[in-house]
Amino acid sequence: MNGDWRTFLSDAGACFEETRLLHFGDPDGERAAATGAVISPLTHRGVIEASGADTRDFLQNMTTNDLRQLSESRAQLSALLSPKGRMLALYRLFMRGENFFLGIPGATLEATLKRLRMFVLRSAVTLEDASERLVTLGIAGEDAAERLIPLFDTLPALADDVCHQGGLTLIRLSGLRPRYELYGEPAAMIEAWGRLREEGFTPVGAGPWGWLEIEAGVPSVEADTVEAFVPQMVNLQAVNGVSFTKGCYPGQEVVARSEYLGKMKRRMYRARADGDVLPAVGEELAAAGETVGANAGKVVAAQFHPEGGIELLAVIPSDEVERDAVHLGSVEGPKLRFLDLPYELPAKQ
Incomplete structure (x- = not known):
């Protein structure tokens, strides 16, 4: 986890267990996920960056989804499988510029990175842990879109749509209520946090965000x-x-x-x-x-x-x-x- 981001969140009242953000010390606030607009720092997740001329073809040959459908404006869930078809990792693929990123649980990041590197061989592909450089924030709420307008000129309308602005990447997620993942460098995310709080978003820990994922029927692969x-x-x-x-x-x-x-x-x-x-x-x-x-x-x-x-x-x-x-x-x-x-x-x- 990025140290500046952790220090900022701790100063904002966050309580941690290792990298997992447990809560902000407000039980009523933690229940806001069911009815209100919430933001959840996903500090238990990390990011893998893949770059190089052969990256799209490399990932296309390694993962369950079709990277021909992936662009700066479209993200996708995808999985890395064993030869027996069993899931080794599940991640969200998205692009920032020419580079590809995998938003993934921190518990499976290192093993996933190691396995992907085994297959690079002579391909022009570089894989690295980008978790220190990019941090992740979950955003949810029935009126979340209206509250996000001050930060983004255009919002992603459908699940897996992506918008970029001011160094931030916003991805619309699937589910029963509007949900988003926001990625950005720590300085940009700290600034965004202040603006989101001004718009009335309540900070919550990893648990309420996990419940929203369950409500949406979105699986995960953990250790x-x-x-x-x-x-x-x-x-x-x-x-x-x-x-x-x-x-x-x-x-x-x-x-x-x-x-x-x-x-x-x-x-x-x-x-x-x-x-x-x-x-x-x-x-x-x-x-x-x-x-x-x-x-x-x-x-x-x-x-x-x-x-x-x-x-x-x-x-x-x-x-x-x-x-x-x-x-x-x-x-x-x-x-x-x-x-x-x-x-x-x-x-x-």
């Missing part, structure tokens, strides 16, 4: 879920994270078979449960009833709901969801109540 899922298990195709027409990349054959042959037996669902202890990412769920004690799925992400209880995304066998008997921790744990996702999946899935 404990590396190689746990193929892309369709976490609905990556529903959030425009996979291209089925782009050609070859590591794991592509597995992804293609999953898409065109039969029904996925497991996929990602959104649910709520009672409780005041968050399940860990990668934690297994339990089934009650006829399959008592059976592995009923794996947690992708979990956060406290602003109104109480827990909301989560989990990859679960579809037949267990139909039986409606999935629990956190053990069969004696809280029962999951399944919620709608904000997107449709093909009938065969």
Whole structure:
């Protein structure tokens, strides 16, 4: 994490656990994600920069999405897979000028950078950790667009649209409510922070932003879920994270078979449960009833709901969801109540 950015946030009341921003010391403010306009410094995330004449072709051959659709005005989610089609990393690809950037969880950045470098060989590609130079801010709220107008002459209207101004890059995200990611160098972001606070945005920690990601049905790959899922298990195709027409990349054959042959037996669902202890990412769920004690799925992400209880995304066998008997921790744990996702999946899935 950039030291100047961390010092600035600490002076603004931020409390940290290592690189993760926990809160700003205001419990009521932390609940504002459900109803108000919020800004969340995503200090637990980092950025990889890729540059050089061969970069687009290199990334096109490594990742699940089609970089022919990527431009300074369009971003995309994409994943790096193992040869067996399992997700090693999930990141947001965007451009600033001629260079490419991957916004990625800090926990998987180093391993992702190392793996990508293995395949550069003689290509004119340079890969480096740009997290000290570019920092990330999450922005959300029903009237967030109106509040952002003083900072941007033009705003991104649709999911994955991108606008640039004054050294800042603003990306519109998918979801039930307007959400954005803002990238910029620390000095520009510190200035933007002041203007966003003037526009009435409430600062919140990583937890409320994580809940907004869950509400939007957007998966993540963290250290404990590396190689746990193929892309369709976490609905990556529903959030425009996979291209089925782009050609070859590591794991592509597995992804293609999953898409065109039969029904996925497991996929990602959104649910709520009672409780005041968050399940860990990668934690297994339990089934009650006829399959008592059976592995009923794996947690992708979990956060406290602003109104109480827990909301989560989990990859679960579809037949267990139909039986409606999935629990956190053990069969004696809280029962999951399944919620709608904000997107449709093909009938065969």
